[in-house]
Amino acid sequence: MADVARLAGVSTQTVSRVSNGHPSVVGTTREQVLEAMRRLGYRPNSAARALKYGEFRTIGVILFTLSSVGNSRTLEAIVDSAAAEGYAITLIPVAVPTQDGVLGAFTRLGELAVDAVIVIMEVHLLDAATMSLPIGMPVVVVDSTGGDRYTVVDTDQADGARHAVRHLLDLGHRTVWHVAGPEGSYAAEGRARAWRATLDEAGLPVPPMLRGDWSSDSGYRAGLELAGVADCTAVFAANDQMALGLLRAFHERGRVVPRDVSVAGFDDIPDSTSFIPPLTTVHQDFAEVGRRCxxxxxxxxxxxxxxxxxxxxxxxxxxxxxxxxxxx
Incomplete structure (x- = not known):
């Protein structure tokens, strides 16, 4: 730091402020210090800074699966938002969402020195009386419930599902079938409840619910079943991947979308505009979810x-x- 200060012609205090992103150093002085750092190959000592300021500038993320589009895009948004704040991300995957698995992940993050933890859960784990997170660590939970114990950030799942079902009903369909996500998924249950409630409020029959696992293959299997139901004219799929499977199954069975059956999804993945036909869907603002987390x-x-x-x-x-x- 003293070498940087001499080369830049400033005090070591100014160098310290620049390295920590303090807003009081601006303009040419800041550029002089940054140029001196580049020329000398100077890198702030994160361990020393943590001892002095009590922070590691790192956020831990506990994640149960990267296979779902929602989780991967939420994680990407968290990484981008953290970087904009000058924080790094340490990712700890948990294979099975259990109390021991989560506590083990917290222990590992404690050893790796993080300032806070974001947990992308996707299941009703925090609803269970036996499930709790360690005290003393700032925590935000995504895609689950936290009661009054934890801060929760999530997409408005119910409102999105209501918009999709209401759209299909407003088009004149007498009811809407639903291909739900996997049992135990917080998002899937929220979307399914809203689907059922919207039909109940409209005084319309609620068809039997089919269940998938977020994959296009599971949507395809559900589509083969629904293609044989003559009075099925509208389907709301709990995500776009399952909607893609529906489109394939209806095409193979000669049911033209949307002439014979309308299909709506949830997520608005980038590829949904390239489906045949392009997919009506509920847009999730993953970037905003990550920023809010x-x-x-x-x-x-x-x-x-x-x-x-x-x-x-x-x-x-x-x-x-x-x-x-x-x-x-």
Missing amino acids: VESVLRQVRHRRAKPGTTLVPTRLVVRASTAPPRG
């Missing part, structure tokens, strides 16, 4: 008495060519 957990880091609460990020319906009024 980082914002919430850093608020806890900086203000230890921050109260737990739930933040729901709004969705919006994107209408494309896979939905239309029923024939006749």
